[in-house]
Amino acid sequence: MLDSDVLIIGSGLAGQSLALRLADQRRVVLVTKKAITDSASGWAQGGIAAVLDNNDSVGSHVQDTHIAGADLCDPVTTQFVVEHGPSAINWLIGQGVPFTVDADSGIGYHLTREGGHSHRRVIHVDDATGAAVQATLSEKVMAHPNITVLENHLAVDLIIGEKLGLDASGCLGAYVLDVAQDRVITVSARHTVLATGGAGKVYLYTTNPDTATGDGLAIAWRAGCSVANMEFIQFHPTCLYHPDAKSFLISEAVRGEGGILRLPDGTRFMPEHDPRAELAPRDVVARAIDFEMKRHGLDCVYLDISHKTPEFLKGHFPNIYARCLELGIDITKEPIPVVPAAHFSCGGVLTDLSARTDVANLYAIGEVAHTGLHGANRLASNSLLECVVFSEAATQAILSAPAGSTPCPLPDWDESRITDADEEVVISHNWDELRRFMWDYVGIVRTTKRLERAQHRIRLLKREIDEYYAHFRVSNDLLELRNLVVTADLIVRCALKRKESRGLHFSRDYPNLAPSIKNTVLRPPKRKA
Ligand SMILES: Cc1cc2nc3c(=O)[nH]c(=O)nc-3n(C[C@H](O)[C@H](O)[C@H](O)COP(=O)(O)OP(=O)(O)OC[C@H]3O[C@@H](n4cnc5c(N)ncnc54)[C@H](O)[C@@H]3O)c2cc1C
Numbered sequence: 001m002l003d004s005d006v007l008i009i010g011s012g013l014a015g016q017s018l019a020l021r022l023a024d025q026r027r028v029v030l031v032t033k034k035a036i037t038d039s040a041s042g043w044a045q046g047g048i049a050a051v052l053d054n055n056d057s058v059g060s061h062v063q064d065t066h067i068a069g070a071d072l073c074d075p076v077t078t079q080f081v082v083e084h085g086p087s088a089i090n091w092l093i094g095q096g097v098p099f100t101v102d103a104d105s106g107i108g109y110h111l112t113r114e115g116g117h118s119h120r121r122v123i124h125v126d127d128a129t130g131a132a133v134q135a136t137l138s139e140k141v142m143a144h145p146n147i148t149v150l151e152n153h154l155a156v157d158l159i160i161g162e163k164l165g166l167d168a169s170g171c172l173g174a175y176v177l178d179v180a181q182d183r184v185i186t187v188s189a190r191h192t193v194l195a196t197g198g199a200g201k202v203y204l205y206t207t208n209p210d211t212a213t214g215d216g217l218a219i220a221w222r223a224g225c226s227v228a229n230m231e232f233i234q235f236h237p238t239c240l241y242h243p244d245a246k247s248f249l250i251s252e253a254v255r256g257e258g259g260i261l262r263l264p265d266g267t268r269f270m271p272e273h274d275p276r277a278e279l280a281p282r283d284v285v286a287r288a289i290d291f292e293m294k295r296h297g298l299d300c301v302y303l304d305i306s307h308k309t310p311e312f313l314k315g316h317f318p319n320i321y322a323r324c325l326e327l328g329i330d331i332t333k334e335p336i337p338v339v340p341a342a343h344f345s346c347g348g349v350l351t352d353l354s355a356r357t358d359v360a361n362l363y364a365i366g367e368v369a370h371t372g373l374h375g376a377n378r379l380a381s382n383s384l385l386e387c388v389v390f391s392e393a394a395t396q397a398i399l400s401a402p403a404g405s406t407p408c409p410l411p412d413w414d415e416s417r418i419t420d421a422d423e424e425v426v427i428s429h430n431w432d433e434l435r436r437f438m439w440d441y442v443g444i445v446r447t448t449k450r451l452e453r454a455q456h457r458i459r460l461l462k463r464e465i466d467e468y469y470a471h472f473r474v475s476n477d478l479l480e481l482r483n484l485v486v487t488a489d490l491i492v493r494c495a496l497k498r499k500e501s502r503g504l505h506f507s508r509d510y511p512n513l514a515p516s517i518k519n520t521v522l523r524p525p526k527r528k529a
Helices: 015-020 058-068 075-095 129-143 217-222 281-295 310-316 318-326 384-400 425-441 448-471 474-496
Strands: 002-009 028-031 147-152 154-158 170-178 183-194 233-240 259-261 301-303 334-344 348-350 363-364
Touching: 002 015, 002 170, 015 028, 015 075, 015 129, 015 384, 015 448, 058 075, 075 129, 075 301, 129 147, 129 384, 154 217, 154 474, 170 425, 183 384, 217 348, 217 363, 217 474, 233 281, 259 281, 259 448, 281 301, 281 334, 281 384, 281 448, 310 318, 363 384, 425 448, 448 474
Parallel strands: 002 028, 002 183, 028 147, 183 363
Antiparallel strands: 154 170, 170 183, 233 334, 259 301, 301 334
């Protein structure tokens, strides 16, 4: 058993910034599924939104967030996050993040403008912001004497005093699978923080890394936390469609520079869907592509920019040109096969302004949390900002709580009634089946009938996976599958509850806005006394 003051699960921007803020005053154990830098945070390209320019204002950033969120953003949270934006960026600068400089900008750094923002307010490190931030923070985290980093360690479940009939109540730590040693260890903690990121892997196509399997959501739900707004999944319209290209984004700038979306026979289809054609907002384009793929039974559509000169394409899109060429696609001569892909989860574990969940001593920060900032659709570059602002909020809550007494003895992980798995194929088959039907039935355009079909299949899968989990030794894939099916269930239940089309949730059966604006909140079943 390992003891800590604070257990942080996840090493993305949320988890690492929290660890660094706490470590001078608390003993931190940070567990992460793979290497410390493996996360969606490391893949972020664009940057971080904050009010940094004198001509910009908090009111303007707040308003842009509300417009993107289709009136569902929580006003208090939005104000809170935007107001704390500048100090969050200053903190990152203080850690040594090498943001791109611009001597003429008035603030010393270059700011870009992204879709939905009415000012230049996105600070970045060239076109690889996440990688630079992660590299800077992880070096510090690894070097800090008060932070124990456990890579290749996967949190299985939280230890909840009431559930196990222990002397103490609330969250007391977690069971964690040490993947290399193939054993489950117990980590006790006065405070536990879920910073496990998103759940893109629940869909067949996603821009997310392999780590995004909704673990924190499922873990929190099993522990007794409420979750909210899981129906709002943001899809990026154009992800490269190729068997060897895992999650490679074709930037929206390709459409901005004149790229045309076509069916396999060359027909242009966007003008039929929106007068802005290829320049319509990303959710409109994603919906149109989805519609055409379903209408014609296609695996992908094509994004054609081959009418531009090779010099222009190599100059403007060097990475896309090079990556496509590696895969045998010459974008100067032929169209690029693309599909929409699950990108960001707006909902999550319900938290307050201090990142607290419904369970005592348990917090959630970053993409796993639902703070109310994103409403029904995320404004570009607000998510990394949310990670840093809520790591600060959680720090204050944790440091102001009483230090806590010695932990009560926690039971070891019980493996007495299980054996080695006999049929691994059950896991791989169910992984594929789940991601495929979530894509087909719970994707960009939804109907009640399709959602009910998905729900039926989820019930069958859940039963099979729970039975498998109860009898066989846990493994990485089994744990992720168990979490994916819970995440899928939460998405479908939220989607069925929303009887309207708002932001990212579009239902053919309820194509209009409902008169009242409500969050979809799921409360976990009450525990039997
Ligand atoms: C391709 C791409 C580009 C993006 N670009 C931008 C952008 O420009 N600006 C912006 O604001 N947002 C962007 N986003 C969104 C943003 O990157 C994420 O919302 C954000 O990084 C989430 O940070 P996080 O710390 O919450 O989670 P992550 O960075 O995903 O980190 C989660 C961590 O939890 C670990 N983990 C998960 N489950 C477990 C478990 N059971 N046990 C132990 N560890 C676990 C993972 O291994 C990982 O270390 C982008 C996302 C993608 C995919």
